[in-house]
Amino acid sequence: MLDAEQAKWTTLKDEQGREYIFNEETRETRWLWATHTDPTSKREYRANALTGKTEWLAQDEAETDAKNAEVVCTAKDGRKYVYNSITRESRWLPTHGASSPGRAKLDPEEAAGFLGRAFRAFRAKLVLLKLRFLSGALNDTMEKLRVSDIDIQKLSEETDALFALSQIDSGSEQHQRLRAVHQRLLAASEAITQGTIAVDGVSSDGSDVVRARRKNVVKMLLSLGEQTDGLKARANQRLQEIPAPDGS
Secondary structure (H helix, E strand, O other): OOHHHHOOEEEEEOOOOOEEEEEOOOOOEEEOEEEEEOOOOOOEEEEEOOOOOEEEOOHHHHHHHHHHOEEEEEOOOOOEEEEEOOOOOEEEOOOOOOOOOOOOOOOHHHHHHHHHHHHHHHHHHHHHHHHHHHHHHHHHHHHHHHHOOOOHHHHHHHHHHHHOOOOOOOOOHHHHHHHHHHHHHHHHHHHHHHHHHHHHOOOOOOOHHHHHHHHHHHHHHHHHHHHHHHHHHHHHHHHHHOOOOOOO
């Protein structure tokens, strides 16, 4: 990959310690190292998705990677089969009907391996889903502020302009604008609060990556909230300074 493209990818690790990369823009995930078969020598090698670097795998490494890539799937007719994401091969699991001479049993160690891999795959997927939710919650809040005409930067500029006026008469156009800005600031504050509550409620489930992302998103939303509260206070102060229509 080019340097500019590499910058879009973040390198992470799943619960098993295997490295994978995540693209913030496209929400795409890939294994950092993908295993391939050389068509000439039939030897296994792996390639780095970021740098393009390749290296041969020892035979025992190739067999281990291939075994860890096996997942049990269910066909439309209900039959079970095993699919290997590295070799792209699949095989039917034996079925045992009435005519079967006996029931096959998984070796306890093999069964534990299947369960362990399934659990680690589930945890890795759960981490990705939570990372996507956290990023999405921040983006959704910012988009809501933009489309609802309650963008903080715009409201800040309008508040500054109205605050700079030497006098605002009650019932004047400037008075109405100030009241409208104050209402929009209240709406912005509510949107930011709801976004913060949603993000803060996400459990890290022991993942340092999720915990760090949640902390950063909450920090950004709280910063927006503090800025909005400051603008609300200024707008409210200016409203209180406007004399009543009778001059009292």
